[in-house]
Amino acid sequence: MSADLLPEHPDFLWRNPEPKSSYDAVIVGGGGHGLATAYYLAKNHGMTNIVVLEKGWLAGGNMARNTTIIRSNYLWDESAAIYEHALKLWEILPEELEYDFLFSQRGVMNLAHTLGDVRESIRRVGANKLNGVDAEWLEPDQVKELCPILNISDNIRYPVMGATYQPRAGIAKHDHVAWAFARKCDELGVDIIQNCEVTGFLKDGNRVVGVKTNRGTINTEKVGLCAAGHSSVLAEMAGFRLPIQSHPLQALVSELHEPVHPTVVMSNHVHVYVSQAHKGELVMGAGVDSYNGYGQRGSFHVIENQMAAAVELFPIFARAHVLRTWGGIVDTTLDASPIVGTTPVENMFVNCGWGTGGFKGTPAAGLTFAHTIATGAPHKLNKPFALERFETGALIDEHGAAAVAH
Amino acid sequence: MLLISCPNCGSRDETEFHYGGQAHVPYPENPNELNDREWAEFLFYRDNTKGVFAERWLHSTGCRQWFNMLRDTVSYDIQAVYPMGTPRPAAAAAAAESGTASLAADSTTTGSAGPSTSATSIAETSTNASSTTAPEGATK
Ligand SMILES: Cc1cc2nc3c(=O)[nH]c(=O)nc-3n(C[C@H](O)[C@H](O)[C@H](O)COP(=O)(O)OP(=O)(O)OC[C@H]3O[C@@H](n4cnc5c(N)ncnc54)[C@H](O)[C@@H]3O)c2cc1C
Ligand SMILES: [Zn+2]
Numbered sequence: 146m147s148a149d150l151l152p153e154h155p156d157f158l159w160r161n162p163e164p165k166s167s168y169d170a171v172i173v174g175g176g177g178h179g180l181a182t183a184y185y186l187a188k189n190h191g192m193t194n195i196v197v198l199e200k201g202w203l204a205g206g207n208m209a210r211n212t213t214i215i216r217s218n219y220l221w222d223e224s225a226a227i228y229e230h231a232l233k234l235w236e237i238l239p240e241e242l243e244y245d246f247l248f249s250q251r252g253v254m255n256l257a258h259t260l261g262d263v264r265e266s267i268r269r270v271g272a273n274k275l276n277g278v279d280a281e282w283l284e285p286d287q288v289k290e291l292c293p294i295l296n297i298s299d300n301i302r303y304p305v306m307g308a309t310y311q312p313r314a315g316i317a318k319h320d321h322v323a324w325a326f327a328r329k330c331d332e333l334g335v336d337i338i339q340n341c342e343v344t345g346f347l348k349d350g351n352r353v354v355g356v357k358t359n360r361g362t363i364n365t366e367k368v369g370l371c372a373a374g375h376s377s378v379l380a381e382m383a384g385f386r387l388p389i390q391s392h393p394l395q396a397l398v399s400e401l402h403e404p405v406h407p408t409v410v411m412s413n414h415v416h417v418y419v420s421q422a423h424k425g426e427l428v429m430g431a432g433v434d435s436y437n438g439y440g441q442r443g444s445f446h447v448i449e450n451q452m453a454a455a456v457e458l459f460p461i462f463a464r465a466h467v468l469r470t471w472g473g474i475v476d477t478t479l480d481a482s483p484i485v486g487t488t489p490v491e492n493m494f495v496n497c498g499w500g501t502g503g504f505k506g507t508p509a510a511g512l513t514f515a516h517t518i519a520t521g522a523p524h525k526l527n528k529p530f531a532l533e534r535f536e537t538g539a540l541i542d543e544h545g546a547a548a549v550a551h
Numbered sequence: 552m553l554l555i556s557c558p559n560c561g562s563r564d565e566t567e568f569h570y571g572g573q574a575h576v577p578y579p580e581n582p583n584e585l586n587d588r589e590w591a592e593f594l595f596y597r598d599n600t601k602g603v604f605a606e607r608w609l610h611s612t613g614c615r616q617w618f619n620m621l622r623d624t625v626s627y628d629i630q631a632v633y634p635m636g637t638p639r640p641a642a643a644a645a646a647a648e649s650g651t652a653s654l655a656a657d658s659t660t661t662g663s664a665g666p667s668t669s670a671t672s673i674a675e676t677s678t679n680a681s682s683t684t685a686p687e688g689a690t691k
Contacts, residue, residue: 377599388595390572391624435570436553439601439625444552446566479595536591 158324159203159331164338167364168196170518171356172371173343173379175199176208177319177504178496179371180326180337181511182518187333189512190519195335198358200342204323207373207503210441210473212396212418212430214409215505216253216314218273218280220546223529224482225276230526231509232313238508244325246318247423253314254288256412256458258303265545266309273311281310292408294459301457303415316409316420319504326511346383352491353383368493369518374439374474376497385489387497388535389476392433394501395443397470401425405461413545415454427465429455433475433501443472475500480540481547485514486523486531494518495532502547553622556632559614571607573597574619575639600624605639 170186172179175197186192199205215235217228239245257266266282273280285297288308297305327337338360347355347362355364372379380387402425411418419429431451434444448470456463477500478484484498496514499506513527523531534540553565579585579593598604604624609617621631621640631640 375601378601386592386596387599388591388597390597390599391601436606436622437599437604437624438627440627444565446552446564535595536587538587 158328159337161339162336164196164198164341164358164360164363165336166362167355168194168336169365170195170367170369171343171363171365172197172369173356174206174371174373174375175203175327175337175339176206176371176373177204177323177326177507178373178499178510178514179369180204180323180330181507182369182371182496182514183330183335183337183511184326184333185512185515186519187330187335190515192519193334196363197330197335197337198341198343198356198363199337199339202339203327203337204320207473207475208319208323210396210471211319211504212420212428213316213319213504214253214314214411214418214420215248215317216311216409217278217505218253218255218269218309218311218314218546219543220269220272221541221543222276223541224543224546225273225278227509227513227526227530228506229276229278230512231506234508234512235317235505236313238325242325242329244321244328246321246325248315248317249423250313250315251408251420252291252310252312253409253411254283254291254308254310256288256308256410256414257306258412258414259306262414263306266307269546270309273309279311279313281312283308283310292406292410294405294461295410296458296460303457305458308410314409316422318423322507343379344382346490346493348384348490350491351489353493366492367518369514370488370493370495370497371514373497373499373503374476376476376495380488380495383488383490383493387484387495387532388478389484389498390437391439391474391476392436393438393440393443393472394430394433394475395447395470395472396428396430397448398422398426398428398468399462399465400468402427402465406459410458412454412458415458417451417454417458419455419459426468427462433477439474441472441474443470475503477501480534481543482541483510483530484532485510485527486517486533487521488532492521500547553627553629555608555620555629557610557613557616558618558632558634559616560610563610563613567610567612569609569611571609571617574605574607603630607635 172183179197183197217232219225219228235248257263270280270282284307285305289297342359343356345357346353353368370379374391377387377389406421409420416432422428431447476497478498485496488495494517513524516524554562556562603621605621608620617635619633622629
């Protein structure tokens, strides 16, 4: 862990300019992905006459609401490649962005509770190793050694039968990640405009040439959509459809505790995931609400199930109090993999469908999406994640490794 | 948690139900004539409406029957419950187009006690009935 104290929050990390009448590229959505895209557009492709438009406050969407887990132990080659690339970027970004966002590589365990889980997990460890992703299989006593508060007795409903473990995985302070990117974007000349909602698009034939906003019209040569939960709303405005469904996903935190939980524990089967924030809160998440939803809140029965699972796995949590709960809107696809690439509209590009797990992908999403926007062609890492896969059938079915059921 | 009024059993907690996604998506009439693009549309593309959405629900731990429901995906207000195979009640389509989550005073069936197998009261009050969903009468 690089530091136990949070960095000071500086007063001014970025300017708040008025929108100009035209830019070389407009990025819609000022979450982590939009900011990372703008950063790499400026840094890697020299595009600095660009703007990030955010309808609310900077990174107030899923970026501010996620449980901050970063790992790359996905099953398929395509996913391992892009998430592992992201993890390698996370490892160098604090220095590159000159901002300590408390990236803590404390390891992530994914628990197995059934024989099926065990087989699937061991298969995944093998697949990870073949892809150069650090992965180990842990027996229950090794699980206990790494996280002593876990209940590994075999007389509970879903006993811990082992776990996959990725030592390089961990957590980071999500707000600080956003601020770090925003500050560098600003330094490179990128405009970041908050309270600016995109309400429509200007097209010349099938080519996008501008965006309409609640603060006027902006002409542009290229548009990149990074709007997570609202991607299909924007796509509809632009005249095409996306194979995306938006669902509420919620998380919660306890009050502050002494350090008791040294790693990150996830369980897909009983459905809870837990880490302890730097300050001391227990941070927990669960599954999505089953129905489509754009309200940033989730169902109470999901919390009930998640707490039941948490208390069985971590008996000492029984006395912890929930301090607050909140929800985000995640954009899911049928193969639980993101969509990054071109769209049926010329010069309009989309980055979406990261669903419940896109925080970890932030740097790689930004890097590859910037490449696509700048060159008009896919980066080798995002090529498999093109919209066309729903037509060709080359799906990347990551439900097993997505860790949150959706 | 939603309180859902099953047409057969009355109001029950959401946990008794299973969500079935968008309603009124018909199976292709001539499957052999579909190209890859059209198959993709049928298999993977569904509306993701922000506003009033027609969707299917299964009362899995009750009568085990499917039914359709109009629900606002922003406010989560349930506006109508109606049987499979019947057209989408029209008034809510107008509400969806206005893009707002506001509801007419009489437009919710949430919590209404009695079982009902017909579309609820808002059906006939429409002034703007142009629905954006797939052909009517499509089921399952
Ligand atoms: C409870 C919860 C827990 C999660 N846990 C994890 C985790 O542990 N690990 C992980 O990897 N991922 C996790 N995720 C997923 C992750 O947060 C998302 O996949 C990721 O943040 C999506 O990219 P983003 O950061 O750019 O999205 P967002 O931060 O949502 O950015 C999209 C932005 O677009 C803006 N926008 C929308 N419409 C418009 C418009 N018309 N005009 C202008 N702006 C617009 C929104 O206001 C928003 O700020 C979690 C998500 C949630 C909700
Ligand atoms: Zn019933």
